[in-house]
Amino acid sequence: MSASTTSPSGPARLRRAARESVSGLPRQFWWLWTSTLINRLGAFVATFLALYLTVERGHSASYAGLVGALYGLGGVISSVGAGVLTDRLGRRPTMLIAQLSTAASVALLGFMESPVAIAAVAGVVGMATNASRPAVQAMMADIVAPEDRVRAFSLNYWAINLGFAVSSTAAGLIAQHGYLVLFLGEATLVLGCALIVFWKLPESRPTASAPAGQDAGAAPAPVSMLTVLRDGRFMTVVGLNLLLALLFQQAYVSMPVSMGQDGFSSADFGLVIAVNGVLVVLLQIPVTRFIEHRSPAMLLICSALLTGYGFGLTALAGSVAMYAVAVAVWTLGEIINSPTQMGLVVRLSPLHGRGRYQGMYSLSWSIASLAAPLLGGTVIDHYGADALWTGCAVIGTVAALGYGLLLRSLPGQAGAGAVAGSPTDTTPASAMAPVPEDATSGPAARVAAAATATATATVSAQASARPSKAE
Numbered sequence: 377m378s379a380s381t382t383s384p385s386g387p388a389r390l391r392r393a394a395r396e397s398v399s400g401l402p403r404q405f406w407w408l409w410t411s412t413l414i415n416r417l418g419a420f421v422a423t424f425l426a427l428y429l430t431v432e433r434g435h436s437a438s439y440a441g442l443v444g445a446l447y448g449l450g451g452v453i454s455s456v457g458a459g460v461l462t463d464r465l466g467r468r469p470t471m472l473i474a475q476l477s478t479a480a481s482v483a484l485l486g487f488m489e490s491p492v493a494i495a496a497v498a499g500v501v502g503m504a505t506n507a508s509r510p511a512v513q514a515m516m517a518d519i520v521a522p523e524d525r526v527r528a529f530s531l532n533y534w535a536i537n538l539g540f541a542v543s544s545t546a547a548g549l550i551a552q553h554g555y556l557v558l559f560l561g562e563a564t565l566v567l568g569c570a571l572i573v574f575w576k577l578p579e580s581r582p583t584a585s586a587p588a589g590q591d592a593g594a595a596p597a598p599v600s601m602l603t604v605l606r607d608g609r610f611m612t613v614v615g616l617n618l619l620l621a622l623l624f625q626q627a628y629v630s631m632p633v634s635m636g637q638d639g640f641s642s643a644d645f646g647l648v649i650a651v652n653g654v655l656v657v658l659l660q661i662p663v664t665r666f667i668e669h670r671s672p673a674m675l676l677i678c679s680a681l682l683t684g685y686g687f688g689l690t691a692l693a694g695s696v697a698m699y700a701v702a703v704a705v706w707t708l709g710e711i712i713n714s715p716t717q718m719g720l721v722v723r724l725s726p727l728h729g730r731g732r733y734q735g736m737y738s739l740s741w742s743i744a745s746l747a748a749p750l751l752g753g754t755v756i757d758h759y760g761a762d763a764l765w766t767g768c769a770v771i772g773t774v775a776a777l778g779y780g781l782l783l784r785s786l787p788g789q790a791g792a793g794a795v796a797g798s799p800t801d802t803t804p805a806s807a808m809a810p811v812p813e814d815a816t817s818g819p820a821a822r823v824a825a826a827a828t829a830t831a832t833a834t835v836s837a838q839a840s841a842r843p844s845k846a847e
Contacts, residue, residue, distance in 0.1 A: 398531070404519045405528055407576040408512065409535055411569045416539025418565025420547040420558040421482055422447075422505070425498070428555050439491065441749075443498045450502030451742040456601060458507040459735015463599065463728065467515040468579045470731075474507035475570040479563040486559025506742065510734035517722045517730055518580035525722060530664035530715035537656040582727055599729030604736050610724045611736075612782050616680075617717060618740040619775045623683050623768050624710065625748030627652065627703070631690065633753070634761040635699065648699045655707045663711050673783035675716045677776045682709030684772010691765035720783075 421428075425447070429440040454474075461470045481501045488494045520528040550557050605611065632645045667675055686706025693699040725733035755764040 400521075400524060401528060401531075402519050404577060404580070405516065407572055408516060408519070409532055411572045411577075412512065412532055413535040413539050414565055414572070415569050416536050417543050417546075418562040418568075419540060419543045420550065420562045421485065421501070424547055424551060424555070424558060427551075428558075429494070432555050433494075435491065443495050445746060446495050446499040447502035448742060448746045450499040450504075451506035452739060452746065454503040454507040455510070455735050455739035455742050456732075457735075459510040459732040459738070460601065461507075462511045462514050462731025462734065463581075464731075466579045466581045467511045467518065467731070468573060468577055470511040471508045471515075471573050471577075472570055474504055474511070475566050475573065477504035477507070479566040479570070482559055482566065483563040486556045506738065509738045510731050513718070513721075513734040513737075514730040515577070515580045517725075518582060526668055526715045526719045527664060529718040530660055533714045534657065534660040537653055537660070541653045541657060599726055599732055601732055601736075603729065604732050607724070609782065610721075610733065612778065613717075613720060613724060614736055614740045616775050616778045616782070617737065618744055619771050619778075620680060620683055620713065621741050621744035622748050622751065623687055623706070623771060625744050626687060626752050626764070626768065627706070629749045630752035630756060630761070630764055631699075633756060634690065634764075637756075637761060638694070640696065640699075644696050644699075648696060648703055651700045651703045652707045652710075655704060656711060659708075660711050663708075664715055667712060667716065672716050672720060673779065675712055676720070676779040676783065679709040679713035679716065680772050680776035680779060682706060682772075683713065684709075684769045684775065687772070688765050688769030690768075691762045 426440045426444065429435045429443060458470055458474065461473070478501065481497060481504050485494065485497045485501055488497050516528055516532065517525060547558055550561060627649065631649070632642070635645050635648070636642075683706045686702055686704075686709055689702035689705060690699065693702055721733065721737050722730070752764060755767065
């Protein structure tokens with residue numbers, strides 16, 4: 377019998393791989409995934425905030441940087457607060473509050489004219505936008521079986537990038553008819569997300585049950601933000617993620633500045649950074665299939681090295697093609713890191729403290745969005761761009777060593793899928809009893825980095841910045 381009759385054809389293999397990538401996930405996950413996609417399809421304002429302030433309103437780049445910093449500060453504040461609400465109030469109520477607040481504040485921002493009012497409302501928008509992240513991540517961990525979580529996080533990350541790719545293109549066209557249309561359009565789509573949450577996503581917070589060895593009526597040990605801060609292993613993961621987040625932010629802060637100093641245009645930067653989005657959309661799912669059952673320790677080490685040395689290659693870039701190669705290298709690190717890191721965060725989070733733990737993880741991204749523009753700009757101004765990119769390679773190496781030391785003693789190193797299951801999460805996701813709604817009534821951000829960087833880069837380059845991918 378010929379090989380052609382015993383093995384499936386190329387298209388058949390692709391169809392089978394696609395089915396295996398999306399099969400076995402609960403219906404609730406796909407509604408949550410749809411909500412994420414719609415949210416990112418409407419991420420207009422964050423992408424074009426710097427352009428709106430400087431071109432449409434005529435404000436200075438320094439003012440745009442201030443507004444971006446307030447936007448990021450709002451995200452820092454809400455990361456922790458939303459994490460607490462996710463555990464106390466529930467995942468669904470927290471998402472609804474965040475999404476309704478986002479829709480209202482984004483629409484309001486479009487009508488603000490006073491510089492003080494714009495800055496204040498932008499801070500509220502940053503706070504509201506970031507507030508849903510801990511709840512989304514906690515709900516995803518609740519409803520997806522441990523062995524499928526790495527794949528689920530990967531699919532959600534893919535939706536974020538697909539939505540951003542479409543929205544960033546559409547926003548440029550829509551803005552030609554007036555920026556107010558962008559504000560109202562985003563508000564409308566966020567309301568659509570809230571409707572999906574309201575109609576299709578029941579509360580997923582696990583019921584309080586006694587840990588093994590305790591009386592059936594005993595409540596689980598309380599989890600506070602102090603508990604999170606005292607969890608040395610988890611806070612080490614947060615610190616390592618902060619290092620990598622600082623690197624990823626440089627793509628939207630320091631790289632356009634570096635390319636500008638080398639004589640490249642904003643159009644060249646747009647072409648180079650587009651490589652990141654295209655590769656994530658094309659490779660995220662197949663790469664996740666390849667890494668899903670491999671050692672998470674090795675995956676995180678490799679992702680840190682690829683990220684660090686990918687940015688390090690930028691020091692050698694003298695052409696658009698070489699810049700694109702550097703972007704391709706650190707993008708592969710990003711693709712590997714995102715689902716594996718999220719699985720590790722879930723594993724280290726106690727079942728009834730997922731919201732707080734996810735909030736602290738989101739906080740690392742928010743801090744990076746504030747610190748990266750300052751660090752990158754300072755290093756470039758005082759030591760030059762090559763010193764910054766060399767430092768990125770060093771930071772990537774440090775992060776890789778940190779992951780190696782941290783994870784070598786972590787049990788369950790059989791594969792990436794093992795990372796997804798928390799040692800305190802022994803109940804299958806399908807067996808978790810949801811909390812009744814009446815029992816619940818009693819976290820690319822890169823936005824701040826992009827807007828803050830307008831003080832040192834051209835406005836047109838900053839228009840390519842994207843929100844954080846921390847979801």
